[in-house]
Amino acid sequence: MDIQPGDQLEADVFNHFGVLILQKDQELSSSAIVKLMQHGIDYIDIRPHEVNVQVPKAELFPPQVQKMKALFDSAVDSFESLFEDVLIKGTFDNEQVDRTIDPIVNQLAAQKDVVSLLLLLNDNNDNYTYNHSLQVGMLSYYIAIWLGYPQEDAYLAGKAGYLIDIGKCKIPQDILHKPGKLTPEEFEEIKLHTTYGHEIILNSTGDELSALIALQHHEREDGSGYPKGLHGSEIHPFAKIAAVADVYSAMTSNRIYQSKKELLTVLRELNELSFGKLSPEPTQVLINHLIPNFIGKKVLLSSGEIGSIVMTNQSDFFRPLVKADSRFVDLSKMRDIAITEVYL
CATH class of the missing domain: 1.10.3210.10 (Hypothetical protein af1432)
Incomplete structure (x- = not known):
């Protein structure tokens, strides 16, 4: 359920009978994902996404x-x-x-x-x-x-x-x-x-x-x-x-x-x-x-998302709530994500 169109296969995918379904390096389309589901494939290996985010440079401070x-x-x-x-x-x-x-x-x-x-x-x-x-x-x-x-x-x-x-x-x-x-x-x-x-x-x-x-x-x-x-x-x-x-x-x-x-x-x-x-x-x-x-400061997350700190968590001052483009990221609960840089 976590795969998305555009993900790239890290290894060949075989069904339960050993029949090759999809080849290594193939980029997954929507139809390919449906095919995996039809064959009852529970898990596949995909290449890690490369995070290449250009952090905006604070040209002008307040x-x-x-x-x-x-x-x-x-x-x-x-x-x-x-x-x-x-x-x-x-x-x-x-x-x-x-x-x-x-x-x-x-x-x-x-x-x-x-x-x-x-x-x-x-x-x-x-x-x-x-x-x-x-x-x-x-x-x-x-x-x-x-x-x-x-x-x-x-x-x-x-x-x-x-x-x-x-x-x-x-x-x-x-x-x-x-x-x-x-x-x-x-x-x-x-x-x-x-x-x-x-x-x-x-x-x-x-x-x-x-x-x-x-x-x-x-x-x-x-x-x-x-x-x-x-x-x-x-x-x-x-x-x-x-x-x-x-x-x-x-x-x-x-x-x-x-x-x-x-x-x-x-x-x-x-x-x-x-x-x-x-x-x-x-x-x-x-x-x-x-x-x-730190409230209002922009941050780069290890997930590659850019957001801003909107609230500190009383339970963990050092892992605040961050508003990214498409979601709120509560770092006190989402321990696998971290702030990699703080900027204006």
């Missing part, structure tokens, strides 16, 4: 989001120049950081659709390291605001998030951009970016808070992080915020060794990490504030 693009591009360029300054001089200009962050923070308070901002940032895949730093800074600011910190503290959290990876400029480029799996020795070298960042920030600005966040942003609640294996209460609250922002941005971005993951899938994985690895408070506040932003 005006309130689009005006952030110039600020984002400037911030990415600024971080690149910070990297170059540290490579040449060993320090960076703290005032340049504030000049970069101030105009962005002034605009973020009015931006309620944070998912669109993330999609705008993900639309630029030119350089992971610099783009990632901006995302972490932005998300750290938002998480601090959502947790109830005053504006001044949220700014400090965002600035610290923006700077957490400055120590990567001292990691050898062949390790930092290695496409394959790192050796244990190479991973130990990568881990040094936290201590490098701590030193660079202190030497450049004397900002002990930002330096501490850079040092601790890979620490984990259960003590499995680095560089010191700290446990929950030993980790600064802003480092816990930066850790959540860092993991979310990394998982939703294209990297040399890993393709980006779909945004809702990453939120589900963050939720799982909040039981032992990431601090639950900043993780859950991020999830709770981003989930409503």
Whole structure:
């Protein structure tokens, strides 16, 4: 009952007496399907349908989001120049950081659709390291605001998030951009970016808070992080915020060794990490504030259908109700279908 005209046979079809009914590779017509039914054929093998859907490119983001693009591009360029300054001089200009962050923070308070901002940032895949730093800074600011910190503290959290990876400029480029799996020795070298960042920030600005966040942003609640294996209460609250922002941005971005993951899938994985690895408070506040932003967003489903999210499911926030062209797809019930991409 599932076959349709146009399906192509994967194998020859024989009836119960061993007589050939239809040949392999044949494209099924309506009369061929009737013939199968007349011979009492219950099952046949058909070739899997190739999904080749061109996802519409969001050429124009909403005006309130689009005006952030110039600020984002400037911030990415600024971080690149910070990297170059540290490579040449060993320090960076703290005032340049504030000049970069101030105009962005002034605009973020009015931006309620944070998912669109993330999609705008993900639309630029030119350089992971610099783009990632901006995302972490932005998300750290938002998480601090959502947790109830005053504006001044949220700014400090965002600035610290923006700077957490400055120590990567001292990691050898062949390790930092290695496409394959790192050796244990190479991973130990990568881990040094936290201590490098701590030193660079202190030497450049004397900002002990930002330096501490850079040092601790890979620490984990259960003590499995680095560089010191700290446990929950030993980790600064802003480092816990930066850790959540860092993991979310990394998982939703294209990297040399890993393709980006779909945004809702990453939120589900963050939720799982909040039981032992990431601090639950900043993780859950991020999830709770981003989930409503997905309503109305267009999605590509693994079935090849394009639709839009119309409602979140209370039983499973990460598998919403999607309105496709010809039907509603309740992903909380239709577990064999998944969202493969979210876009505007």
